[in-house]
Amino acid sequence: MASISLDKVSKTYPNGFNAVRDLDLDVSEGEFMVMVGPSGCGKTTALRMVAGLEEITSGTLHIGDRVANQLTSKERDVAMVFQNYALYPHMTVGENIAFGLSLRKTPKDEIKKRVANAATILGLSELLNQKPGLLSGGQRQRVAMGRAIVRDPAIFLMDEPLSNLDAKLRVQMRTEVRRIQRRIGVATLYVTHDQTEAMTMGDRVAVMRAGVLQQCDEPSVLYNKPMNLFVAAFIGSPAMNLFEATISDDGSLLQLGSQRLNLGESLYHRVPSLRSYAGRKVVVGLRAEDLPVATGEQKSDGTLVARVEEVEALGSELLVHFSLDATRVTGEAQGLDETDELEAIPIDVVGEGVARVEPRAEVHVGRDASFAVYTERMYFFDAESRNAIQ
Numbered sequence: 001m002a003s004i005s006l007d008k009v010s011k012t013y014p015n016g017f018n019a020v021r022d023l024d025l026d027v028s029e030g031e032f033m034v035m036v037g038p039s040g041c042g043k044t045t046a047l048r049m050v051a052g053l054e055e056i057t058s059g060t061l062h063i064g065d066r067v068a069n070q071l072t073s074k075e076r077d078v079a080m081v082f083q084n085y086a087l088y089p090h091m092t093v094g095e096n097i098a099f100g101l102s103l104r105k106t107p108k109d110e111i112k113k114r115v116a117n118a119a120t121i122l123g124l125s126e127l128l129n130q131k132p133g134l135l136s137g138g139q140r141q142r143v144a145m146g147r148a149i150v151r152d153p154a155i156f157l158m159d160e161p162l163s164n165l166d167a168k169l170r171v172q173m174r175t176e177v178r179r180i181q182r183r184i185g186v187a188t189l190y191v192t193h194d195q196t197e198a199m200t201m202g203d204r205v206a207v208m209r210a211g212v213l214q215q216c217d218e219p220s221v222l223y224n225k226p227m228n229l230f231v232a233a234f235i236g237s238p239a240m241n242l243f244e245a246t247i248s249d250d251g252s253l254l255q256l257g258s259q260r261l262n263l264g265e266s267l268y269h270r271v272p273s274l275r276s277y278a279g280r281k282v283v284v285g286l287r288a289e290d291l292p293v294a295t296g297e298q299k300s301d302g303t304l305v306a307r308v309e310e311v312e313a314l315g316s317e318l319l320v321h322f323s324l325d326a327t328r329v330t331g332e333a334q335g336l337d338e339t340d341e342l343e344a345i346p347i348d349v350v351g352e353g354v355a356r357v358e359p360r361a362e363v364h365v366g367r368d369a370s371f372a373v374y375t376e377r378m379y380f381f382d383a384e385s386r387n388a389i390q
Helices: 042-053 093-102 108-124 137-149 167-184 193-203 219-224 229-234 265-270 270-275
Strands: 004-012 018-027 032-036 058-063 079-082 155-159 187-192 204-209 212-217 239-248 253-256 259-262 281-286 303-313 316-326 351-357 368-372 379-382
Touching: 004 042, 018 032, 018 042, 018 212, 018 265, 032 042, 032 167, 032 193, 032 303, 042 058, 042 316, 079 137, 093 108, 093 137, 108 167, 137 167, 137 204, 137 303, 155 167, 155 270, 204 219, 212 219, 212 229, 229 239, 229 379, 239 351, 259 303, 259 316, 265 270, 281 303, 316 368, 351 379
Parallel strands: 032 187, 032 204, 079 155, 155 187
Antiparallel strands: 004 018, 004 058, 204 212, 239 253, 239 281, 253 259, 281 379, 303 316, 303 368, 316 351
């Protein structure tokens, strides 16, 4: 087993495009690290640099105790699993799993032993004589993983291995992949664009944006303590509601559009730096689950009245899409510097948001609804830097 360490690793292409910038990331032995971010954020490029499929422009890559920058892919002793299974249709499952070992002239007895062990781990023992064409998508993905496992590599690299599966099977395979990785205990770097996949699978999750690492931490920390607007907006489903707001001069009220919410003293104990924002504009964040429909029994710091635009009934809950007269903010521009040309998504004066409420809540499309607001559950961000206020 080995660890992975990237120290100020960057990738710049001949045309000047910076795909990855000064990436610092450590994956411990046995750890399942997930890299997540939108398309073009640099996550796959980072993975390919670790694999030796992309040359590192600057910085240092360690695999175990070796500097790996100049090592070939074979010398790095890595195994990759891709989103495309690339199985040989004329070979059996067993032959597909053993293919890499056969190329290396591994003794037949050793091949048989390794294939049998991998098949047991993956639940493929009864399918070793089947052809790939007779397998389900999930079974084919397990065969592709088996081909990597039998090599007994130092590290695993996975590039969106579940993206070609249907939604139900992907949920099942998330658990399967995690179980297999825990059993093998090899450091794994897993790339996905699906933040739900990242949050449910990773020991830690590294959030990328425009080639820059935004935050790397345990899933619960990313969700509850995002360091900036991009992480706040990207992590969570539905996405966090983000609006421009202004704190009153005496710090007692939050002006959100035409509405005001009370800011209790306990909030300033939780977010002490917020005191310096009295009389200033901020960005306020509210998770969908923190906006219950207000009732007379609830004691909140105020209510937010919004027009109900759409209601999604999901059985155990309702997703209520609403609008109000506050400026909605996106996290799209976070992580970019002045040399970047990528612009933020235009924002509307009428802010759109979503609340997750209990299934029997009285809400009606086209009418106003009152949502209870607890400032203790609010998130605050600097309007200019877009970093979290703590």
